Amino acid sequence: xxxxxxxxxxxxxxxxxxxxxxxxxxxxxxxxxxxxxxxxxxxxxxxxxxxxxxxxxxxxxxxxxxxxxxxxxxxxxxxxxxxxxxxxxxxxxxxxxxxxxxxxxxxxxxxxxxxxxxxxxxxxxxxxxxxxxxxxxxxxxxxxxxxxxxxxx
Numbered sequence: 001x002x003x004x005x006x007x008x009x010x011x012x013x014x015x016x017x018x019x020x021x022x023x024x025x026x027x028x029x030x031x032x033x034x035x036x037x038x039x040x041x042x043x044x045x046x047x048x049x050x051x052x053x054x055x056x057x058x059x060x061x062x063x064x065x066x067x068x069x070x071x072x073x074x075x076x077x078x079x080x081x082x083x084x085x086x087x088x089x090x091x092x093x094x095x096x097x098x099x100x101x102x103x104x105x106x107x108x109x110x111x112x113x114x115x116x117x118x119x120x121x122x123x124x125x126x127x128x129x130x131x132x133x134x135x136x137x138x139x140x141x142x143x144x145x146x147x148x149x150x151x152x153x
């Protein structure tokens with residue numbers, strides 16, 4: 001399944017870059033994330049509880065953020081993900097690009113994801129819709145987290 005899109009977050013690019021190295025903030029932002037633990041340089045172990053249609057489960061995944069290219073007003077990174085759980089497995093990789101725009105930071109992403117097991121039985125069209133919804137929730141929560149951190153300082 002291919003996923004791609006973009007979202008403008010009303011936050012500056014520097015706090016967004018800092019968030020990429022903050023597992024607690026990322027965990028609070030990711031839907032269903034119960035734990036995100038750093039296990040190496042740019043590598044994390046995630047525990048997530050999610051439901052896809054009638055299929056609900058707990059999943060454990062390794063997430064790696066690599067090839068970070070940070071510039072003053074733009075940048076990119078590569079993300080890989082591999083996990084499994086009660087209802088199936090997930091693996092994928094993708095690229096994320098950040099670019100300063102007038103309203104804040106544009107985040108663009110492209111990813112190729114493979115889903116298997118019972119969760120794949122839901123159907124690719126439904127899975128794509130759910131994935132896009134979860135990505136949207138993540139960006140909204142991340143933006144809110146960063147804006148509240150900025151307001152507190």
